[in-house]
Amino acid sequence: MMQFSAQGMTELTKLVVRDPSTAFAIVKAARLPVPASVMMIALAGVIGGFTVGVLDVLTGTPDVVLEFDDGRTATVERAGPILQAIYATATALALALALLWVGRRLGGGGSAPEVLAAVAVLQLVMTVILVAQAISAVLLPMLSLILMIFGLYVFLRGLAHAVNVVHELHNLARSAGVICLSFLGVIIGVMIAMAVFGLGPQATMLGEL
Amino acid sequence: MPFDVAAVRADFPILSREVNGKPLVYLDSGASAQKPQVVIDAVTRAYGEEYANVHRGLHHLSNLATEKYEGVRATIARFLGASDENTIVLNSGTTEGINMVAYGWAMENLRAGDEIVLSVMEHHANIVPWHFLRERMGVKLVWVDVDARGDLDPQRVLDAVTERTKLIAVTQLSNVLGTVVDVKTICHAAREKGIATLVDGSQGAVHMPVDVEDIGCDFYPITGHKLYGPSGSGAIYVRAERMAEMRPFMGGGDMIREVHKDRVIYNAPPMMFEAGTPGIVQTIGFGVALEYLMGLGMENIAAHERAVRDYARDRLDGLNWLNVQGTSATKAAIFSFTLEGAAHAHDISTVLDKKGVAVRAGQHCTGPLMTHLGLTATCRASFAMYNTTEEVDALIEALELCHKLFA
Ligand SMILES: Cc1ncc(COP(=O)(O)O)c(C=O)c1O
Numbered sequence: 001m002m003q004f005s006a007q008g009m010t011e012l013t014k015l016v017v018r019d020p021s022t023a024f025a026i027v028k029a030a031r032l033p034v035p036a037s038v039m040m041i042a043l044a045g046v047i048g049g050f051t052v053g054v055l056d057v058l059t060g061t062p063d064v065v066l067e068f069d070d071g072r073t074a075t076v077e078r079a080g081p082i083l084q085a086i087y088a089t090a091t092a093l094a095l096a097l098a099l100l101w102v103g104r105r106l107g108g109g110g111s112a113p114e115v116l117a118a119v120a121v122l123q124l125v126m127t128v129i130l131v132a133q134a135i136s137a138v139l140l141p142m143l144s145l146i147l148m149i150f151g152l153y154v155f156l157r158g159l160a161h162a163v164n165v166v167h168e169l170h171n172l173a174r175s176a177g178v179i180c181l182s183f184l185g186v187i188i189g190v191m192i193a194m195a196v197f198g199l200g201p202q203a204t205m206l207g208e209l
Numbered sequence: 210m211p212f213d214v215a216a217v218r219a220d221f222p223i224l225s226r227e228v229n230g231k232p233l234v235y236l237d238s239g240a241s242a243q244k245p246q247v248v249i250d251a252v253t254r255a256y257g258e259e260y261a262n263v264h265r266g267l268h269h270l271s272n273l274a275t276e277k278y279e280g281v282r283a284t285i286a287r288f289l290g291a292s293d294e295n296t297i298v299l300n301s302g303t304t305e306g307i308n309m310v311a312y313g314w315a316m317e318n319l320r321a322g323d324e325i326v327l328s329v330m331e332h333h334a335n336i337v338p339w340h341f342l343r344e345r346m347g348v349k350l351v352w353v354d355v356d357a358r359g360d361l362d363p364q365r366v367l368d369a370v371t372e373r374t375k376l377i378a379v380t381q382l383s384n385v386l387g388t389v390v391d392v393k394t395i396c397h398a399a400r401e402k403g404i405a406t407l408v409d410g411s412q413g414a415v416h417m418p419v420d421v422e423d424i425g426c427d428f429y430p431i432t433g434h435k436l437y438g439p440s441g442s443g444a445i446y447v448r449a450e451r452m453a454e455m456r457p458f459m460g461g462g463d464m465i466r467e468v469h470k471d472r473v474i475y476n477a478p479p480m481m482f483e484a485g486t487p488g489i490v491q492t493i494g495f496g497v498a499l500e501y502l503m504g505l506g507m508e509n510i511a512a513h514e515r516a517v518r519d520y521a522r523d524r525l526d527g528l529n530w531l532n533v534q535g536t537s538a539t540k541a542a543i544f545s546f547t548l549e550g551a552a553h554a555h556d557i558s559t560v561l562d563k564k565g566v567a568v569r570a571g572q573h574c575t576g577p578l579m580t581h582l583g584l585t586a587t588c589r590a591s592f593a594m595y596n597t598t599e600e601v602d603a604l605i606e607a608l609e610l611c612h613k614l615f616a
Contacts, residue, residue: 002556004614011613021230025563026614 020161044123049085098182108167231565239591281496290420306430306445311338321347359535381413386535387543438498442491518542542592552615
């Protein structure tokens, strides 16, 4: 197992942006243990969730209010930082699982620890961008938008290379296919979870029937 | 004819491939060199059109294969500056060559208490066969250290000689430090004292012109795969007087003239030391590789590699977190190094590989040298005639990434 210092982790995150295929090749070779990857994903989830939660408070983002034809309204309450953190962690873990499962079915050879490690490192990178985006949302809203687009680009590009390298697909189009199907899987999974367990955003209904 | 590295590179198809999505920078030629197209073609042709066992057949293909195979002996003699091709024993490489000397010559001529002088930077191939003699016959191994720069002072080697010394076995060029040893001084002094000398030419013959008669050694093994030939090919030069002192090391077909129930009559040397079906195609390919090298000119190759070495040395010296082992002024373009901090050599080589740079990590089969240096492992970038200064830059860039990752 390779051991990275804090400075090394910072370098790895930079490499994900600059040269994702090399970055994820190193991540694959690093043989990070599963608990370390899960902890990284959870840490990213907590920081990310907390950042979004604080951002909501700071920017005073209004709750989403749905107005129905019959005059009733439903106010979807924003999840607090803790719920946000749980959602972010659970989604990342679900995505890792989906990438592993779909990737293997499409001929990939990545193992669970490798896929988890790749998702964990990508989550860390995204967290850094998210924090930067949150700070700029307060100071320079225009930059925040740019950072959001940049973040999306880094995420999708990073994920494509991560899947390509970790599953040794040697084909970015096939990797993109794995990602699309995995996202679809996660979305379906989330919908089932919401329906079965009543999870998800809570709304308060106002008005008489 | 000036050395055109671009043209040479074009002769090696593998050098144009990518590894991990990056252009291959092959810096592991010290372990095994890549093969030029002429060698690949020769091997393909030998199997595809001209294959049969050698020596024993009277049919067309066997004669053709024998002619080509035996022709390599003369090529090797020419390459090594040996005036008599019968001083060349064909084999599978240096390891077999040195074992042949250990079993075929040393076992016959050494007694318990006799001494073999070795340098501390020998490859295991030039250590373990002598340990066999220590274990089985009570022969004593005497070690000579290298100095702080990695140089081996010939005088220190000669100072280690006693009246019980029967053999001095040293490398011509260290596969770890790149140190070039003044083997000529050692061999000439040893010859005057009647002491046999074995010069391990596995690395030396790759990087400089060699003349075994000028060096004055008794045994000079080489290995084909480092000389741009196929693996499993090789040879050893044995001075005629020493050959006369040897008994066959392996028995079997080809090395005998007659076999009876109560006696055998051996073939004449060097065939006497070549038992069994040899690496026919490998040897033919090896001959083609040596012709290729001689066509380019070993002097030209050496000059090009010196230029690459100087450039690499300057650039590596600029990395103050990198410890290069072996700083001999005349060293070859072989750089073994460690990084300051906790990074393990294997991790460094793994990261370099992800950048397309192929280096070797570990002990490089030199346990005593590693102990002497106080290291468990190093990374080694070993350059060859097809490497360029741009590839040095690629190495440096990849090392800088390692430094940032592991510092
Ligand atoms: C100096 C030296 N001697 C001997 C050998 C052994 O060569 P082979 O394994 O081809 O027999 C090597 C190979 O690395 C070497 O570098």
